[in-house]
């Protein structure tokens with residue numbers, strides 16, 4: 237898959253480890269930064285990564301900040317993005333793919349070990365959307381809300 241990844245200074249180490257791991261797992265990674273540990277505002281890196289998913293240039297995104305909260309808020313402001321904030325739970329990473337067809341995962345660099353973050357990301361990437369009618373219906377309703385909000 238083609239993946240967009242982005243972080244701020246609160247998750248730089250996790251993003252670097254994730255980039256290497258994703259490439260080892262056979263994915264193509266587009267890295268939207270940040271590129272060092274200096275302070276950066278997470279909207280500046282996370283939003284362009286999410287736009288690339290919205291526009292179909294990447295299949296899925298993984299965005300990170302210290303808590304994952306700011307990154308997830310930015311992601312969910314992007315049209316067509318369904319972002320799940322997942323810290324400390326491989327199960328929730330699977331469920332958000334199965335039930336929500338989440339196309340972006342958010343994680344907190346200060347709330348997961350590197351090992352835990354990689355395991356969460358792997359579960360997210362390896363789990364397909366269930367395609368079940370009841371979930372499709374709910375996702376369609378989310379799209380309808382977006383259209384209503386645009387009016």
Ligand code: RB5
Nearest residue numbers: 246301302303304305306
């Ligand atoms: C940066 O210190 C921190 O506020 C940010 O990474 C994130 O946790 C915000 O949600």
